[in-house]
Amino acid sequence: xxxxxxxxxxxxxxxxxxxxxxxxxxxxxxxxxxxxxxxxxxxxxxxxxxxxxxxxxxxxxxxxxxxxxxxxxxxxxxxxxxxxxxxxxxxxxxxxxxxxxxxxxxxxxxxxxxxxxxxxxxxxxxxxxxxxxxxxxxxxxxxxxxxxxxxxxxxxxxxxxxxxxxxxxxxxxxxxxxxxxxxxxxxxxxxxxxxxxxxxxx
Ligand SMILES: CC(C)(COP(=O)(O)OP(=O)(O)OC[C@H]1O[C@@H](n2cnc3c(N)ncnc32)[C@H](O)[C@@H]1OP(=O)(O)O)[C@@H](O)C(=O)NCCC(=O)NCCS
Numbered sequence: 611x612x613x614x615x616x617x618x619x620x621x622x623x624x625x626x627x628x629x630x631x632x633x634x635x636x637x638x639x640x641x642x643x644x645x646x647x648x649x650x651x652x653x654x655x656x657x658x659x660x661x662x663x664x665x666x667x668x669x670x671x672x673x674x675x676x677x678x679x680x681x682x683x684x685x686x687x688x689x690x691x692x693x694x695x696x697x698x699x700x701x702x703x704x705x706x707x708x709x710x711x712x713x714x715x716x717x718x719x720x721x722x723x724x725x726x727x728x729x730x731x732x733x734x735x736x737x738x739x740x741x742x743x744x745x746x747x748x749x750x751x752x753x754x755x756x757x758x759x760x761x762x763x764x765x766x767x768x769x770x771x772x773x774x775x776x777x778x779x780x781x782x783x784x785x786x787x788x789x790x791x792x793x794x795x796x797x798x799x800x801x802x803x804x805x806x807x808x809x810x811x812x
Contacts, residue, residue: 615742621673622750626666626681626691633678634669635660638692641733644770644799649699649714659702663693670750672734672743680734682747686727686760717794717803722764727755727810729765732774748781755810764807768800775804783808 611619626634635657639646643653650656668691672680683691694715700708722728729751734743748763755763765783767775783806795801 626669631661637733649711679738680743682732683730685730725761727760769802770800
């Protein structure tokens with residue numbers, strides 16, 4: 611058991627606990643409404659889709675009193691937290707809307723290299739932010755990355771999220787490259803995505 615910055619106990623563990631898929635999906639939706647909304651809306655349908663297409667082993671979670679308050683999705687060895695493939699999207703959203711919606715999601719689905727473990731979205735309950743939970747999640751991901759033979763952790767951060775970028779820089783991530791995405795500004799609210807990386811381990 612760890613403690614957050616207020617001294618409250620926090621259980622940081624690997625994997626989404628069985629039965630917590632719905633809560634994990636809600637946290638993801640809250641945190642990434644800009645990115646996920648256009649592809650998976652309306653909210654109730656999107657949350658249900660995420661919960662139903664979740665690889666529980668691809669996350670590190672933070673629980674307080676047994677309730678999920680944060681999670682970091684992971685992508686490595688061809689598997690990520692969400693299984694939102696083209697086929698699943700067509701099945702859920704239909705043959706006309708499914709492919710377009712899949713294309714929107716695919717913007718963020720560049721596969722990581724073999725030495726990389728990709729941090730595929732980190733979300734902390736809005737009421738619990740700023741207490742060090744995000745940092746604890748990233749440190750656990752870093753240990754997991756080293757244990758699973760990866761030499762670095764990578765992540766994408768959008769230009770509309772400077773506070774998250776500030777956190778990553780404080781934790782030792784550096785920018786590798788920036789992809790401009792002006793076509794996504796109207797749909798998703800950001801105009802560039804920066805790839806960052808940090809060596810795995812403590
Ligand atoms: C980014 C996020 C995961 C950080 O989790 P956290 O538990 O608040 O992080 P910590 O307490 O360890 O660190 C706090 C730092 O996170 C950053 N941060 C980013 N957004 C924040 C927010 N809404 N509230 C508080 N801190 C935030 C800041 O750099 C902050 O440092 P500061 O207080 O000196 O400004 C969390 O704020 C969140 O879920 N945000 C919405 C989703 C998101 O933007 N995810 C990242 C996508 S790349």
